[in-house]
Amino acid sequence: xxxxxxxxxxxxISRDMVAQIAPxxxxxxxxxxxxxxxxxxxxLKQPVxxxxxxxxxxxxxxxxVTPIVLALASEIVVFLSGEIRTSFAKQSADxxxxxxxxxxxxxxxxxxxxxxxxxxxxxxxxTIAYQKARQLKLAEAQAALLADALVGGLAVTHP
Amino acid sequence: xxxxxxxxxxxxxxxxxxxxxxxxxxxxxIVAVLGAGVFSYFYLYTAIAGAQYTRDLxxxxxxxxxLYPHDLAAQIATREACVEPLEQAQAAWIIGGxxxxxxxxxxxxxxxxxxxxxxxxxxxLTDEDAPDVIVYVAEICRxxxxxxxxxxxxxxxxxxxxxxxxxxxxxxxxxLSGGLVTQFYTDRPAFRAVVLHELAHLRNADTDIxxxxxxxxxxxxxxxxxxxxxGLLATLLRALDDLGxxxxxxxxxxxxxxxxxxxxxxxxxxxxxxADVRALSWDGAGGALDRVLAQLSGTRAGRxxxxxxxxxxxxxxxxxIEQTHRLLHMGGWEAFGTGFATMLACxxxxxxxxxxxxxxxxGLAAALALLLCAPLAAGYLVIGGWRGVFAxxxxxxxxxxxxxxxxxxxxxMLAGQLAAYYTAIQSLAFASPxxxxxxxxxxxxxxxxxxxxxxxxxxxxxxxxxxxxxxxxTPGGLRRALIAAILVTAGLLSAWLGVLLRAQIVGEVSxxxxxxAPLTALDSPPLLLGLACLWALPLAAWLRRGxxxxxxxxxxxxxxxxxxxxxxxxxxxxxxxxALRYGLAAGLAFSLLIVLARVGLRLAVPExxxxxERFFTLFVYGQLGLAALLQAGAAMATAARLPHAGIAHxxxxxxxxxxxxxxxILASSLLFGGTLSLAVVGSIFAxxxxxxxxxxxxxxxxxxxxxxxxxxxxxxxxxxxxLAQG
Numbered sequence: 001x002x003x004x005x006x007x008x009x010x011x012x013i014s015r016d017m018v019a020q021i022a023p024x025x026x027x028x029x030x031x032x033x034x035x036x037x038x039x040x041x042x043x044l045k046q047p048v049x050x051x052x053x054x055x056x057x058x059x060x061x062x063x064x065v066t067p068i069v070l071a072l073a074s075e076i077v078v079f080l081s082g083e084i085r086t087s088f089a090k091q092s093a094d095x096x097x098x099x100x101x102x103x104x105x106x107x108x109x110x111x112x113x114x115x116x117x118x119x120x121x122x123x124x125x126x127t128i129a130y131q132k133a134r135q136l137k138l139a140e141a142q143a144a145l146l147a148d149a150l151v152g153g154l155a156v157t158h159p
Numbered sequence: 160x161x162x163x164x165x166x167x168x169x170x171x172x173x174x175x176x177x178x179x180x181x182x183x184x185x186x187x188x189i190v191a192v193l194g195a196g197v198f199s200y201f202y203l204y205t206a207i208a209g210a211q212y213t214r215d216l217x218x219x220x221x222x223x224x225x226l227y228p229h230d231l232a233a234q235i236a237t238r239e240a241c242v243e244p245l246e247q248a249q250a251a252w253i254i255g256g257x258x259x260x261x262x263x264x265x266x267x268x269x270x271x272x273x274x275x276x277x278x279x280x281x282x283x284l285t286d287e288d289a290p291d292v293i294v295y296v297a298e299i300c301r302x303x304x305x306x307x308x309x310x311x312x313x314x315x316x317x318x319x320x321x322x323x324x325x326x327x328x329x330x331x332x333x334x335l336s337g338g339l340v341t342q343f344y345t346d347r348p349a350f351r352a353v354v355l356h357e358l359a360h361l362r363n364a365d366t367d368i369x370x371x372x373x374x375x376x377x378x379x380x381x382x383x384x385x386x387x388x389x390g391l392l393a394t395l396l397r398a399l400d401d402l403g404x405x406x407x408x409x410x411x412x413x414x415x416x417x418x419x420x421x422x423x424x425x426x427x428x429x430x431x432x433x434a435d436v437r438a439l440s441w442d443g444a445g446g447a448l449d450r451v452l453a454q455l456s457g458t459r460a461g462r463x464x465x466x467x468x469x470x471x472x473x474x475x476x477x478x479x480i481e482q483t484h485r486l487l488h489m490g491g492w493e494a495f496g497t498g499f500a501t502m503l504a505c506x507x508x509x510x511x512x513x514x515x516x517x518x519x520x521x522g523l524a525a526a527l528a529l530l531l532c533a534p535l536a537a538g539y540l541v542i543g544g545w546r547g548v549f550a551x552x553x554x555x556x557x558x559x560x561x562x563x564x565x566x567x568x569x570x571x572m573l574a575g576q577l578a579a580y581y582t583a584i585q586s587l588a589f590a591s592p593x594x595x596x597x598x599x600x601x602x603x604x605x606x607x608x609x610x611x612x613x614x615x616x617x618x619x620x621x622x623x624x625x626x627x628x629x630x631x632x633t634p635g636g637l638r639r640a641l642i643a644a645i646l647v648t649a650g651l652l653s654a655w656l657g658v659l660l661r662a663q664i665v666g667e668v669s670x671x672x673x674x675x676a677p678l679t680a681l682d683s684p685p686l687l688l689g690l691a692c693l694w695a696l697p698l699a700a701w702l703r704r705g706x707x708x709x710x711x712x713x714x715x716x717x718x719x720x721x722x723x724x725x726x727x728x729x730x731x732x733x734x735x736x737x738a739l740r741y742g743l744a745a746g747l748a749f750s751l752l753i754v755l756a757r758v759g760l761r762l763a764v765p766e767x768x769x770x771x772e773r774f775f776t777l778f779v780y781g782q783l784g785l786a787a788l789l790q791a792g793a794a795m796a797t798a799a800r801l802p803h804a805g806i807a808h809x810x811x812x813x814x815x816x817x818x819x820x821x822x823x824i825l826a827s828s829l830l831f832g833g834t835l836s837l838a839v840v841g842s843i844f845a846x847x848x849x850x851x852x853x854x855x856x857x858x859x860x861x862x863x864x865x866x867x868x869x870x871x872x873x874x875x876x877x878x879x880x881x882l883a884q885g
Contacts, residue, residue: 025341059454
């Protein structure tokens with residue numbers, strides 16, 4: 001999967017999550033995702049609210065969820081790519097990208113037999129997502145919500 | 160004034176019926192920058208071209224002495240003609256520097272929107288991103304009747320919940336942060352409150368003022384203060400002997416810079432308070448503005464951080480939207496700053512115009528400087544006085560103490576004069592301690608006269624406000640009355656300051672010279688007109704007494720149109736008839752006394768003495784003195800008797816008395832064989848009435864103040880408004 005496709009996958013996944021857990025940030029999504037891919041470290045910084053001259057006053061700053069979701073989605077896509085690559089070691093890179101996509105429910109048409117993640121893999125995805133969110137200084141409850149939303153979007157193999 | 164019912168305390172007063180502090184402080188800033196800029200460029204010229212200038216002056220003197228070694232008058236005239244182009248070149252240099260300062264400020268202001276958009280990373284808010292926000296803001300603009308909707312910008316990456324209104328003439332923007340846009344979905348009332356606040360800045364027309372204030376401060380630092388500091392340093396490095404001059408100028412420059420900076424910060428703070436009140440008037444008591452303000456972080460504690468802060472403390476903002484009358488009070492320190500800037504600019508401009516104009520036009524130079532600067536001080540006195548009186552009138556409280564404003568302004572004027580460039584140079588020129596102590600003694604007396612006259616003027620302003628507030632029915636009527644009061648006060652203040660400044664210059668040279676010129680000074684038709692306005696403007700309200708008062712205070716005087724308007728206070732009566740009677744009595748008494756005096760002098764003093772010029776002069780001064788005393792007596796009696804508008808009634812009584820006194824003088828002159836001419840009659844009239852009015856103003860002010868104190872002591876349980884009804 002080339003970089004553009006990779007970014008688009010991350011954007012699509014992230015938009016769904018933002019729509020679910022922070023819909024008020026949807027108007028900002030386009031600009032925030034563009035800023036994230038331009039400079040992820042800068043986008044993940046949380047600036048302190050400063051009293052700008054001639055502005056309303058030193059208001060509080062909101063914690064934008066969008067960059068964190070983008071970071072989480074990036075991390076998970078990398079993890080899943082690795083898992084798929086391990087399982088299908090001899091397949092081409094494009095095929096791996098397709099397979100990673102189909103792990104997410106939103107990209108399934110319902111006709112094909114989806115690749116599956118085991119419970120252990122899902123738990124690992126959740127852990128990665130949760131730890132990443134906490135690393136980015138998101139509150140516990142919100143990090144858990146994000147991780148659950150991400151996992152909820154993945155297809156699961158039921159025995 | 161009479162007591163208004165308690166309902167007035169519940170309804171919030173509308174501060175927008177008077178000029179806002181934002182606009183007034185902006186005028187103060189412009190005058191302060193003008194004075195400070197001229198100060199800086201005076202010194203810079205001296206630093207750069209001073210040596211050559213001095214050489215040229217000496218050359219002129221030497222040439223004049225060589226041409227006319229025995230004719231001093233011709234020498235002086237020749238020297239003046241030689242020096243004039245040098246002085247005009249210096250003046251042109253200083254004017255050029257000052258224009259550069261303001262032009263730089265204008266350029267910075269003009270480029271500010273582009274710079275702000277670039278630095279804040281703003282982009283236009285489009286339908287693609289947030290169409291419902293755009294529609295909502297457009298609806299708000301229609302709802303509040305904003306003539307021209309601003310361009311919406313945003314920074315979607317900014318998490319702080321903030322908005323800002325900015326722009327330049329003809330083009331306004333409102334920028335929203337990403338954090339604020341999310342609030343549109345999570346807390347709509349809070350979003351609305353912030354947007355209304357920003358739109359209020361546009362409605363209050365304070366964005367241009369604020370951004371120009373910031374720009375002019377930056378220009379002042381760059382184009383005036385920095386070169387000034389470099390020039391001072393260079394002077395010091397060149398010659399350590401000049402340390403006295405450097406220190407003399409340095410502390411003054413520091414004070415001027417502080418004045419400009421503090422005034423700029425005050426503008427930025429004030430605009431927020433007015434925008435909060437305007438937003439509240441649109442959003443209503445049920446809006447979220449108070450809640451949003453409660454969430455803001457406060458400024459650092461302490462007087463100095465508060466003075467330098469660019470935002471008012473949120474506690475003050477919340478208190479102000481609840482008690483809007485707080486915007487109507489003007490502090491003593493503000494009056495001090497106004498007086499300081501006025502006199503500083505006036506003194507520096509006088510020095511500049513004296514260089515620019517041909518020789519011996521110092522009177523014109525002073526008049527021009529005063530006409531440019533005195534209206535600021537007059538505006539502050541009038542608007543500050545009227546606002547304070549309105550707040551107490553509407554709340555049924557005693558009129559505010561006029562003394563604090565007047566003393567603040569006067570002390571500021573004295574300080575401003577000390578900070579002027581000419582004073583800095585002159586203070587190094589005194590040769591002896593004796594000369595210094597003589598000048599200090601005269602200056603102390605002069606200062607007392609200045610302060611006392613300002614107190615009298617401020618009390619008159621308060622009286623005029625009280626009288627007119629009883630009869631004003633429309634916002635247009637209030638505007639016209641304010642304009643009239645400002646014009647009269649500006650004219651009187653300019654004329655009076657001109658007299659005082661001339662007296663200061665002459666008196667510092669010779670007190671005897673000062674005492675020999677009062678008749679000439681009093682023979683002034685413009686002064687006559689100005690003093691007549693002191694009674695005409697307040698008593699003109701008597702002509703409107705026939706109109707029946709509305710049952711309630713006008714709703715346009717209140718911020719809450721839905722609140723029940725309190726009852727209109729009953730109008731306190733004016734008594735011009737009583738003042739007329741006292742004036743007539745003074746006039747008749749004088750006429751009788753002058754006839755008796757003339758008869759007595761004819762009998763007691765020989766003809767050869769009565770025919771001398773010295774006797775004639777003594778007689779004229781004696782006549783003038785008696786006339787002035789009787790007029791002042793009539794004024795005091797009137798002012799003490801009437802609890803309402805005592806000063807105006809008193810001066811009216813004095814003028815009536817003065818007119819009758821003039822008739823008495825002319826009649827007695829004809830009776831004893833004298834002749835008359837129209838010019839002489841005009842001069843006598845102006846001298847008598849002006850002298851009487853000038854003495855009556857402080858006399859009536861003191862009498863009114865003492866009488867009011869007596870009334871309060873006799874009836875401590877009654878409110879002042881009840882005491883005023885007798």
